[in-house]
Amino acid sequence: MFVGVDVGGTNTDAVLMDGAQLVNAVKLPTTGDVTSGIISALTALLARLPAGARVDAVMVGTTHFTNALLEQRNLSPTAVVRLALPATQLLPPAVDWPAELEAALGGHTYMVGGGHEFDGREIAPLDRGELRRVAADMRSEGVTAVAVSGVFSPVNAAHEREAAAIIREESPEVRICLSHENGRMGLLERENAAALNAALGRLAEEVIESIKEALESLDVDAPLYVSQNDGTLMDAEFAARFPAFAISSGPTNSMRGAAWLSGVRDGIVVDVGGTSTDVGALVNGFPREAAVAVELAGVRTNFRMPDMVSIPLGGGTVVRTEPFGMGPESVGYRLTEEALVFGGSTLTATDLAAADGRAIVGNPQLVEGLDPSLVRLGMSEVTSRVETAIDQVKLTYEDVPVILAGGGSILLNNTLRGASQVLRPEHAGMANAIGAAIAQVGGQVERVYSLEEVSREEAIANCSAAAKARAAAAGAEPSSIEVVDIDEVPLTYVPSSATRVRVKAVGNLAQRQQAS
Amino acid sequence: MRDYGSENLWEVTESALESIAIGAGILGTGGGGNPYIGQLRARQVIREKGPVAVLSPEELPDDARVVCVGGIGAPTVGIEKVRDYQSYHALRAIEDYTGEKATALISNEIGGSNSVEPLIPAAMTGLPVVDADGMGRAFPEFQMKTFFVYGVPCCPMAVADEKGNSVVIRDTINPQWAERLARSITVQMGCVACYAVAPMSAQQVRRTAVPNSLTLARNLGDAVKQARQEGRDPLSAILEVCPGKELFGGKVMDVDRRTAAGFARGTLGIDGLDSWAGQKMEIEFQNENLVARRDGEIVCIVPDLICAVGTDLGEPVTTEMMRYGLRVTILGFPAPALWTSDEGLAVAGPRAFGYDVDYVALTV
Numbered sequence: 001m002f003v004g005v006d007v008g009g010t011n012t013d014a015v016l017m018d019g020a021q022l023v024n025a026v027k028l029p030t031t032g033d034v035t036s037g038i039i040s041a042l043t044a045l046l047a048r049l050p051a052g053a054r055v056d057a058v059m060v061g062t063t064h065f066t067n068a069l070l071e072q073r074n075l076s077p078t079a080v081v082r083l084a085l086p087a088t089q090l091l092p093p094a095v096d097w098p099a100e101l102e103a104a105l106g107g108h109t110y111m112v113g114g115g116h117e118f119d120g121r122e123i124a125p126l127d128r129g130e131l132r133r134v135a136a137d138m139r140s141e142g143v144t145a146v147a148v149s150g151v152f153s154p155v156n157a158a159h160e161r162e163a164a165a166i167i168r169e170e171s172p173e174v175r176i177c178l179s180h181e182n183g184r185m186g187l188l189e190r191e192n193a194a195a196l197n198a199a200l201g202r203l204a205e206e207v208i209e210s211i212k213e214a215l216e217s218l219d220v221d222a223p224l225y226v227s228q229n230d231g232t233l234m235d236a237e238f239a240a241r242f243p244a245f246a247i248s249s250g251p252t253n254s255m256r257g258a259a260w261l262s263g264v265r266d267g268i269v270v271d272v273g274g275t276s277t278d279v280g281a282l283v284n285g286f287p288r289e290a291a292v293a294v295e296l297a298g299v300r301t302n303f304r305m306p307d308m309v310s311i312p313l314g315g316g317t318v319v320r321t322e323p324f325g326m327g328p329e330s331v332g333y334r335l336t337e338e339a340l341v342f343g344g345s346t347l348t349a350t351d352l353a354a355a356d357g358r359a360i361v362g363n364p365q366l367v368e369g370l371d372p373s374l375v376r377l378g379m380s381e382v383t384s385r386v387e388t389a390i391d392q393v394k395l396t397y398e399d400v401p402v403i404l405a406g407g408g409s410i411l412l413n414n415t416l417r418g419a420s421q422v423l424r425p426e427h428a429g430m431a432n433a434i435g436a437a438i439a440q441v442g443g444q445v446e447r448v449y450s451l452e453e454v455s456r457e458e459a460i461a462n463c464s465a466a467a468k469a470r471a472a473a474a475g476a477e478p479s480s481i482e483v484v485d486i487d488e489v490p491l492t493y494v495p496s497s498a499t500r501v502r503v504k505a506v507g508n509l510a511q512r513q514q515a516s
Numbered sequence: 517m518r519d520y521g522s523e524n525l526w527e528v529t530e531s532a533l534e535s536i537a538i539g540a541g542i543l544g545t546g547g548g549g550n551p552y553i554g555q556l557r558a559r560q561v562i563r564e565k566g567p568v569a570v571l572s573p574e575e576l577p578d579d580a581r582v583v584c585v586g587g588i589g590a591p592t593v594g595i596e597k598v599r600d601y602q603s604y605h606a607l608r609a610i611e612d613y614t615g616e617k618a619t620a621l622i623s624n625e626i627g628g629s630n631s632v633e634p635l636i637p638a639a640m641t642g643l644p645v646v647d648a649d650g651m652g653r654a655f656p657e658f659q660m661k662t663f664f665v666y667g668v669p670c671c672p673m674a675v676a677d678e679k680g681n682s683v684v685i686r687d688t689i690n691p692q693w694a695e696r697l698a699r700s701i702t703v704q705m706g707c708v709a710c711y712a713v714a715p716m717s718a719q720q721v722r723r724t725a726v727p728n729s730l731t732l733a734r735n736l737g738d739a740v741k742q743a744r745q746e747g748r749d750p751l752s753a754i755l756e757v758c759p760g761k762e763l764f765g766g767k768v769m770d771v772d773r774r775t776a777a778g779f780a781r782g783t784l785g786i787d788g789l790d791s792w793a794g795q796k797m798e799i800e801f802q803n804e805n806l807v808a809r810r811d812g813e814i815v816c817i818v819p820d821l822i823c824a825v826g827t828d829l830g831e832p833v834t835t836e837m838m839r840y841g842l843r844v845t846i847l848g849f850p851a852p853a854l855w856t857s858d859e860g861l862a863v864a865g866p867r868a869f870g871y872d873v874d875y876v877a878l879t880v
Contacts (some may be wrong), residue, residue, distance in 0.1 A: 087706075088677045090557050090600045090636075117706040118593045123679070151597050186595045188553075392841040397769055 001053055003220075004047065004437025004508075005038055006061040006253050010333055011431035014041040016049070022326070024048050025430050034064050035207060039214040043514035046218050055220045055271050057509055061227035061249040061436040065200050069247070072104035076145040076175070078199040079106070080191060081131075081167070083114030083159045087123050093149070093191060098298035104197050108143055110134045114159040115151030119498075124153060126159045128166060135170035144430070145198035149179035149191035155448050175201045177241070182302075184446060185500070189302035196244040196299065204243035208236045223475075225439070231286045232442035232506055235377040236474065245303065247296055250432060252306050255280050255287045255511035257435030257466045258403045261425035268419075269388050271431075272408030274316040275330040279389040280308040284484050286309035286506075288393075304444075309389045315408035317349040319378055326381055341367050351412055352378035359410035379411075379510045387417045394418060405431045442484075442506035443470025450498050457502050460486060467505040476507025525575075526731070527567035528635055528645070533558055535737025540631035541832030541848075542736050542754065543729070545821050547804035548628015548654040548834070549591045553598055558632040561639040568635050569644040570730055571620060573722045581616050581715035582646055583607055584663065585634050588675065588698055593707040600678040602710035604637040609674035609682035610712040618715055622646040624661060626729040627654025627804075628834075633710065645730065652726030652852035653821050655785045655802040658698070659691030660864050662854040663716065666724040670694045672714045677705035708720035728854040732758060740830040750830025751845055760849035761880045763808055763815050764797040765789060765827055768842045784838055784847070797846060799824075801835045806869050807848060816848040817871070819855035819864045820878045823847045 001023065005014045012030045016023040026044045031037035036221065038060060049055070068074045080093035093109040094102050112134060113127030127494035139147065146167055150159045157180040164176045175198055182193040212224055226239035226248035239246060251271070258269045265285040271278045287306030294305045314334040319326050331338040331346055338344035341354040341362035347370075350402040353359035355367040355375045394400060402419035404412060405428040414422040445466040449459035464483050471481050485504040528536065537555045540548065561570065576582070585603040587594075611617055618641075621634035626649040650661035664670050670691045675698050676682040683701050688694045700765045702709040716724075735757045743753035750760065770785035781802045788795040800807045805822035808815050816822050824833040827843040838844075854860055856877060862868065865875045 084597075086680070087600060087708075088598050089678075090560055091553070091598050095560065096556060115597075118590075118596070121706075123597070123706070185592070187598055188595075391767065392843075394841055396840060 001055055001422045002437045003042065003043055003055055003058045004433045004435070005059070005440075006250060006432035006436045007034055007038060007063045008250060008432060009063075012037040012041045012428055014045040015430055015433040015437055016045055017434065017437045018053070022427055022434065023050065023053075025433070026426070027430075030364065034062060034067065035210050037491070038211060042214060043218060043253045046220065050392060055222045057222050057225060057434045058215060058220065059233055059439055060211060060229060061253045061432065062207070062246065063250065064203065065243045066247050066296075068200060068203055069101070069196065072100055074203040075104050075199045076202045077106040077108070077141070077143050078145040078147065078195055079108035079110065079141075079143040080147045080149065080195050081110045081112060081134060082161065082191065083112055083126065083148065083163055085111050085113040085124060085127070087115060088187065091188065094195070095188070095480045096300065101297060101299065102469065105195070106141070106143065108138060108141055109427055110137075112163070114163070116153070116156045116159070118155065120152075120156050126162055128162075129490070131163055131166045132170065132387055135167045138174070139171045143174065145175040145201055147177045147179065147191065147198045147413035149187065149194055151187055153178070153180035154183075154185060165282075166188040177201070182242070183304075184302050184502075186302050189300050191225065192302045193244060193303060194297045196296065196301065196418075197242050200243040201240060204240045208240055212236065219474060225441075227436050229306070230289065230442070231435075231439060233439045233474075233509065237261035244296070244301070247303065248305055249436075251278050251280065251308060252287050253435030253439070254278070254405060254432040255282060255306060255435065256285070256439065257431030257433070258405045258425065258428065259285050260434060260438050261427060261431060262401070262403045262423045263285045264403055264423065267403060267405045268393060269405060270386060270390065270409065270412070272404070272406040272411060273314045274332045274335055274408060275314045277311050277313050277386065277389065277406075277408065278308050279311070279386070279393050280306050281393045286484060307393065309392050311385055311389050312384055313349070313382065315348070315350045315411060319347045319349060319352060321347070321374060324374070324377060326378065331513045343441060349378065349382060350408075358413050365465075374496070382411050383413075383416065386412060390416065390418045404428070439509075441471060441474040441476045441509055442504060443472075443474055444502065444504040446468060446500065446502040448500045450497055456488075456499065459499060460488070460503070463501040464505065467503040471505045471507050475509055477510040478507070481505055526570050528570060529563065529567045530559055530562055532567075532734055533562060533632065533635070535741060536551040536632060536730065536733045537737065537740045538731030538740050538832065539736030540626055540628055541834070542602070542823050542825060543652070543733060543821065544654040544832060544834065545804045545823050546629030546801055546833075547656065548625070548630065551629045553594060554629030554632050557599060558635040558639075561636050565639040568638045570647050571644045572647045573718075573725060573727050576620060576646065576718040576721060578718050580619045580718040580721070581619040582620045582622050582639065582718070582721050583610060583715050584622045584624050584650060584713045585637060585646070585710060586630045586703050587633055587708075587710050588658070597678075597708050599708050599710070601636065601640070602676050602678055602708070603633050603712065604640050605676035605680070605682055606674045606710045606712035607637045607641075609676055609684060610672065610714055613672055613674065613684045614714050616715050618643060620644050620646050622716075622721065622725065623649040623730070624732055625649055625651040625654050626653065626726070631730075631733060632653075646721060646725070648721060648725035648727045649729045650725060652729055652855070653819070654804050655864060658695035662726055662852070662860070663713075663720070663724045664665060664691045665859050665863050666854070668716055668720050668724055670713060673698065673711055675701050675705070675709050675711045677709050680707075681705060692771045692798050724854070726854060744829060751825065751827070751847070752848065754825065754830060758849055759880050760821075760847050761878065763822070763846040763848045764810055765792050765845040766797065766843075768838055768840055768844060770840070771838045782835065784835070786844065789843070799846070802869060803835070805835070807871060808848070814873065814876070816878050817866050817873070817875060818869055819851035819875070821849040821851065823849065848880075850880060
């Protein structure tokens with residue numbers, strides 16, 4: 001059986017899944033340190049583990065790393081070393097970071113000769129002497145984590161690797177993140193991602209260690225996985241190296257859970273909370289990724305993040321009457337105290353839905369007196385805002401299935417423009433933890449091919465095979481591995497025609513046979 | 517600030533730079549590339565060296581020597597090997613070759629990231645920039661500059677990289693050859709170079725440059741920012757600053773892209789909303805928007821400007837950003853007069869882009 005845990009702003013949810021079956025679920029308040037809330041939820045869930053059942057894997061989606069960046073807490077003194085000179089001097093590392101974050105990381109940035117051109121030539125030979133001097137300086141400055149970024153390292157990673165070896169000779173203990181392992185083209189974004197991973201590494205190790213200890217004390221001997229923002233899992237060791245990939249896994253887990261609960265692989269998920277509504281598109285069972293740079297705590301990165309539209313509308317959204325208006329203020333988690341229908345004194349979207357009859361909550365008599373034209377106006381406003389958001393995330397003009405999740409989905413009825421059908425799966429309230437529990441393991445590979453040497457088909461086949469091998473290495477059952485995304489960018493400006501291929505393959509985590 | 521003897525002087529500060537980026541995005545007519553890195557580079561130099569003075573073409577001293585600088589290369593390489601001080605090195609190279617010192621710098625195009633390129637060498641040298649450019653918008657090809665249309669030679673021209681290499685192209689038989697040679701050099705340099713053209717005289721600038729375009733870009737950006745702050749409609753704020761016409765408003769239904777001969781060509785389909793409900797617009801682009809048809813009828817055509825902005829926030833929307841569901845408003849602005857003459861239309865009129873139709877000026 002699989003255990004899924006997902007940390008939200010308000011609640012920490014945990015579920016126990018036996019294949020497609022939801023066996024047990026627990027909802028507990030999220031704690032300030034996050035870790036103790038995860039451990040409480042795991043403890044409560046596993047206390048009710050059916051006799052003879054055995055846990056095959058534990059998957060955790062957490063907000064630790066987002067919080068650490070937003071609050072600038074638990075970050076390691078981190079240096080960024082760029083291999084690029086004489087190029088890129090005008091925009092040094094950390095150039096567009098918020099000052100507080102740069103200060104929290106210690107402000108150690110270096111630029112050294114090296115890096116490559118788009119076609120793999122060296123910009124300059126790697127400046128080994130200077131790197132040794134930088135390594136000694138970092139040591140004396142007390143730096144414990146280093147991000148190394150080389151220009152065009154996704155095309156040629158040799159300089160980054162050699163730089164890491166030189167730094168390690170000087171400081172064997174230092175944590176090193178190489179930017180080419182963080183993904184795509186875009187020097188500043190890739191470098192920032194490596195820096196965040198370096199800075200969060202120690203925290204990640206501690207968090208993973210305490211969850212592992214808790215599992216041990218609960219007598220669970222199963223591997224631990226952490227949810228990534230692209231909807232796949234990383235094992236504990238990988239997560240300790242790339243914790244920033246776990247940022248924003250919450251919305252992804254909700255969307256994946258909603259897809260799984262409804263059986264829909266291509267459609268739109270509308271997750272209506274108390275304050276806001278997240279609308280995102282599912283493509284092949286995964287959230288569609290944002291194409292533009294994503295800012296995390298004010299830092300531009302190229303993380304694979306779900307492409308979502310968030311609108312300030314939820315069950316607790318405050319309704320004004322003179323003149324009419326809805327939100328963005330919300331009573332949020334105080335809904336059951338403050339809304340009229342629960343005996344409170346604030347008119348909320350939920351009150352209008354209760355008066356309209358679409359929501360069966362609280363004491364309907366308390367909203368009987370509401371002006372019917374106000375109720376109609378409010379409901380049509382809610383519907384039209386959600387329909388606009390659906391339309392914004394849709395890929396085509398054809399109608400698609402819409403899956404409703406979240407407690408605030410009582411605001412909506414079953415006809416929405418743009419929807420071929422509206423689905424409200426059972427257990428939608430636990431979609432996030434279910435999303436964590438059913439997450440797959442994946443592998444993504446990006447390579448540049450010269451089309452004078454191989455055909456386009458051969459290039460894609462070669463890249464697909466590499467991605468599948470990476471998914472298998474991550475623990476996917478080989479028979480379940482499939483390619484879910486192929487992205488091809490022809491490099492039209494390169495005289496010898498070249499193309500950049502990116503392939504993502506995913507597979508189900510192997511579930512062990514029940515002990516007999 | 518130095519005394520430039522100017523009455524209408526203003527300065528490009530960090531905050532003005534932000535406005536220019538918005539305005540240049542709008543005037544980029546869908547092209548001009550991602551402005552983030554260009555804006556960041558200019559901001560770094562201005563932060564370190566101080567603001568850049570802006571001189572109107574009329575106020576240029578008669579003996580002024582004005583150098584046009586710009587970027588050349590591949591935007592997809594520019595996000596990785598981010599541009600450096602190449603335009604400064606190109607400026608120095610052309611000064612050395614011609615033996616003339618520049619007294620002011622000028623943009624080759626006001627649309628997109630090239631609009632801020634001269635600010636970098638200007639901040640480094642203390643030279644002013646001229647409130648004018650060579651397009652008054654964005655265009656895809658090097659030769660499509662008003663300077664060259666009206667007889668300013670495009671050579672000698674220097675191309676420089678970030679390593680210290682610079683090449684001077686002494687002479688070519690036409691601007692197309694200059695583009696071809698400069699591009700080959702750029703590839704060898706690693707695809708992220710800058711060029712500087714031999715100095716123009718004040719008289720040449722007054723005769724051949726599109727005037728007041730930097731001020732226009734700043735004013736457009738200021739109007740959008742202010743309208744957002746005050747909760748007013750940014751679209752009418754844009755039209756108050758720059759006389760033009762709302763051509764259409766709706767949501768993007770379809771984007772058909774093909775890459776042909778190094779250009780992003782394609783067609784954009786928009787379905788009308790609100791006052792445009794029931795009508796359709798189709799826009800053909802080649803990096804920049806070229807032709808807008810409403811219900812099959814041409815309502816605006818190159819060199820007039822066809823600009824897409826977000827309906828709610830007034831932010832510029834480039835052709836790369838277009839995708840299904842976006843709410844956009846299409847604005848049309850008359851082309852600068854330098855483009856609507858016979859000479860101008862021969863280089864950048866409908867036929868120069870392969871459309872067998874006559875140019876019909878947009879009326880506003």
